[in-house]
Amino acid sequence: MEGEDRVTTLQARLAEAGYIAERSLSASLLLFTEMQRPLLLEGDAGVGKTEIAHVIARVFDCPLIRLQCYEGLDVNSAVYEWNYQHQLLSIKLLEQDRVSAESAEQAIFSKRFLLERPLLAAITQPQSPVLLIDEIDRADEEFEAYLLELLSDFQVSIPELGTITATSKPYVVITSNGTRELSDALRRRCFYHYVDYPEFDKELRIVNARLPEVGPQLSRQVVAFVQDLRKLDLRKKPGVAETLDWAAALLKLGINSLDAEPQLLLDTLVCLLKTREDSIRLESFEVERLVARAL
Amino acid sequence: MEERQLAHFLQTRLVEFVRLARGNNFQVGVAEELDAQNVALKCGLGNSMRLRWGLRALLCSDQDDWERFDELYDAFWHPANVQSRYSAGAGGLTRKRQDARSAAEGSRQEDIRSSDADSQCADDSDETDNGGGTREGASFAASLAKTDFQALTDPDEMRAVEALVDRLARQMRKRAIRRQRPSKTGKKIHLRKTFRNSLRFGGTPMVLHYRERIKRQPRLVLIVDVSRSMSMYSFFFLRFARALVSVFRDVSVFAYHTQLLPITEALRQTDLIRVRNSLAMMSQGWSGGTRIGDSLATFNDKYGQILNSRSITVIVSDGLDTGEPDYLAAQLARIKPRCRKLVWLNPLLGRNGYEPISQGMQAALPYLDMFAPAHNLNSLQALEPDLTRL
Numbered sequence: 001m002e003g004e005d006r007v008t009t010l011q012a013r014l015a016e017a018g019y020i021a022e023r024s025l026s027a028s029l030l031l032f033t034e035m036q037r038p039l040l041l042e043g044d045a046g047v048g049k050t051e052i053a054h055v056i057a058r059v060f061d062c063p064l065i066r067l068q069c070y071e072g073l074d075v076n077s078a079v080y081e082w083n084y085q086h087q088l089l090s091i092k093l094l095e096q097d098r099v100s101a102e103s104a105e106q107a108i109f110s111k112r113f114l115l116e117r118p119l120l121a122a123i124t125q126p127q128s129p130v131l132l133i134d135e136i137d138r139a140d141e142e143f144e145a146y147l148l149e150l151l152s153d154f155q156v157s158i159p160e161l162g163t164i165t166a167t168s169k170p171y172v173v174i175t176s177n178g179t180r181e182l183s184d185a186l187r188r189r190c191f192y193h194y195v196d197y198p199e200f201d202k203e204l205r206i207v208n209a210r211l212p213e214v215g216p217q218l219s220r221q222v223v224a225f226v227q228d229l230r231k232l233d234l235r236k237k238p239g240v241a242e243t244l245d246w247a248a249a250l251l252k253l254g255i256n257s258l259d260a261e262p263q264l265l266l267d268t269l270v271c272l273l274k275t276r277e278d279s280i281r282l283e284s285f286e287v288e289r290l291v292a293r294a295l
Numbered sequence: 296m297e298e299r300q301l302a303h304f305l306q307t308r309l310v311e312f313v314r315l316a317r318g319n320n321f322q323v324g325v326a327e328e329l330d331a332q333n334v335a336l337k338c339g340l341g342n343s344m345r346l347r348w349g350l351r352a353l354l355c356s357d358q359d360d361w362e363r364f365d366e367l368y369d370a371f372w373h374p375a376n377v378q379s380r381y382s383a384g385a386g387g388l389t390r391k392r393q394d395a396r397s398a399a400e401g402s403r404q405e406d407i408r409s410s411d412a413d414s415q416c417a418d419d420s421d422e423t424d425n426g427g428g429t430r431e432g433a434s435f436a437a438s439l440a441k442t443d444f445q446a447l448t449d450p451d452e453m454r455a456v457e458a459l460v461d462r463l464a465r466q467m468r469k470r471a472i473r474r475q476r477p478s479k480t481g482k483k484i485h486l487r488k489t490f491r492n493s494l495r496f497g498g499t500p501m502v503l504h505y506r507e508r509i510k511r512q513p514r515l516v517l518i519v520d521v522s523r524s525m526s527m528y529s530f531f532f533l534r535f536a537r538a539l540v541s542v543f544r545d546v547s548v549f550a551y552h553t554q555l556l557p558i559t560e561a562l563r564q565t566d567l568i569r570v571r572n573s574l575a576m577m578s579q580g581w582s583g584g585t586r587i588g589d590s591l592a593t594f595n596d597k598y599g600q601i602l603n604s605r606s607i608t609v610i611v612s613d614g615l616d617t618g619e620p621d622y623l624a625a626q627l628a629r630i631k632p633r634c635r636k637l638v639w640l641n642p643l644l645g646r647n648g649y650e651p652i653s654q655g656m657q658a659a660l661p662y663l664d665m666f667a668p669a670h671n672l673n674s675l676q677a678l679e680p681d682l683t684r685l
Binding site: 007023024027028031032034035039040042071076081082084087088091092095101104105141177184187188190191192193194235 | 498
């Protein structure tokens with residue numbers, strides 16, 4: 001039962017670092033760190049996917065390098081870029097020194113003028129970092145293909161400089177919100193974990209861990225309310241982040257029980273409902289019903 | 296010696312399990328058979344839960360797999376305690392089919408060629424060759440209602456139609472690509488290229504190079520009605536969709552009757568038999584009633600995120616809906632602002648004397664950028680300039 005112990009240990013360490021993970025997630029993470037295969041996390045927005053990368057970096061005490069993907073992301077902003085301004089200046093200076101063209105070229109295409117972007121930075125660290133590739137689905141297919149190449153070879157070739165091979169193999173965490181269907185090739189290369197909304201107990205522990213000053217009574221009510229709210233037909237279901245925001249807001253307003261100030265409570269719901277349709281849909285009597293159930 | 300035998304047995308079982316997963320549409324191959332051994336080594340066989348979670352992380356590649364995995368795992372490793380859709384058959388484990396008839400038959404290939412297939416194929420192909428839309432009769436509809444997907448793949452007669460659709464799809468693509476070609480006159484300087492070329496002049500940028508935003512072909516989202524009232528046309532549109540999927544880079548296809556299912560991946564398979572099998576898997580309720588509103592709601596909730604500012608949403612339906620027209624309108628109102636154009640192709644529109652007076656259609660009209668007939672290949676071809684311009 002050695003493996004069992006290590007799952008428990010990791011779970012405890014994650015909890016210590018402020019992340020409440022269920023056993024299955026801890027087991028996935030343990031396997032991910034042991035086999036150093038990329039981990040693909042999917043799930044609705046606000047269930048704590050990005051946070052997982054942060055907490056792994058904290059637990060293993062290694063740097064976190066984050067690449068936020070967006071439409072139009074290209075190699076220049078993801079891998080490397082030359083520092084043109086410096087290069088131009090330096091050419092002028094080299095001209096004065098009457099340096100030969102060849103050595104001038106060597107000088108200006110050296111590492112000194114190379115701007116490392118996240119992907120290059122991630123493979124040139126002395127210690128394995130956690131590389132968080134956030135919302136990969138926002139980048140386009142071309143970038144995904146490039147990423148695949150990088151993840152299998154762990155080397156980057158720069159025409160002017162040659163090939164840079166990884167000095168450390170990063171722990172790669174990839175998150176996706178499902179804006180676009182990812183390629184099978186990428187999916188196959190990764191471990192997969194689907195992050196769902198937390199169960200009541202887990203969410204309660206998260207709230208208690210993050211906001212201990214909320215107190216047991218209110219936190220229980222808050223979590224029960226949000227759990228019920230998620231069962232409604234909303235356009236945007238509130239995630240854990242929203243639960244925490246709301247609990248913090250209630251704390252600020254000095255509400256210590258959900259039934260204390262109904263009007264004020266309605267005003268705080270902006271923390272949970274993020275679209276106009278949802279706030280219109282959730283009428284006050286329904287809020288009262290949810291509150292009554294949560295008490 | 297005993298230990299080695301045991302180890303060998305376990306390795307074999309693991310490989311069998313990975314193959315079972317593959318048989319159940321998990322995206323896994325030989326590489327995963329090896330990886331599974333590694334995972335088992337890391338997780339240890341003594342701990343069933345860890346092995347389960349480890350294999351789940353390895354073998355699953357999307358939410359759907361994730362939700363099916365536990366059942367599959369239990370069926371394979373704990374067959375005695377589980378009543379499930381998966382069961383041990385003659386040739387290893389195969390997925391139980393829903394209907395009793397095919398369950399009785401051992402091999403899948405056999406049940407694909409069911410007895411009444413040929414007559415249906417003949418009917419269907421005959422229909423499409425005629426251009427469709429003109430023939431209608433109770434008996435014909437009834438026979439299609441119980442069609443499998445033979446007509447989608449089988450007959451030679453269909454090949455001509457498919458070639459036509461394919462050519463059409465390619466034409467559309469060509470148009471789209473030409474729009475992509477970057478011109479020489481950009482607005483921003485391409486620093487890297489400029490700088491690289493300036494070396495010839497000792498670092499003075501004599502020739503400026505420009506960059507500009509690349510134009511892309513639009514993302515196509517096709518939502519095809521395959522309910523009973525559309526059964527005359529749905530195969531034709533699925534063929535069209537399949538051609539689109541094979542030619543365009545960015546297409547998503549959904550089919551709906553009373554519920555909505557993504558079928559892009561199913562259509563993308565090169566092997567026609569597999570296309571048919573995948574579609575058959577999702578076909579419960581195929582050619583049944585229509586609930587456009589509900590189906591579009593599913594689309595919005597589950598897949599709405601694929602819509603972006605350069606997507607064209609094409610809904611293919613006759614608009615004969617059993618749901619509330621207001622609900623349909625509300626769903627269209629959600630789609631409309633999230634995509635560039637919303638197109639509704641209605642096969643009935645090609646018919647003489649048809650007016651879009653059904654309640655559903657009336658409710659939908661205000662949200663449409665384009666409402667056009669599509670009852671045969673010619674009418675689709677006529678749409679081509681519009682579709683490429685959108």
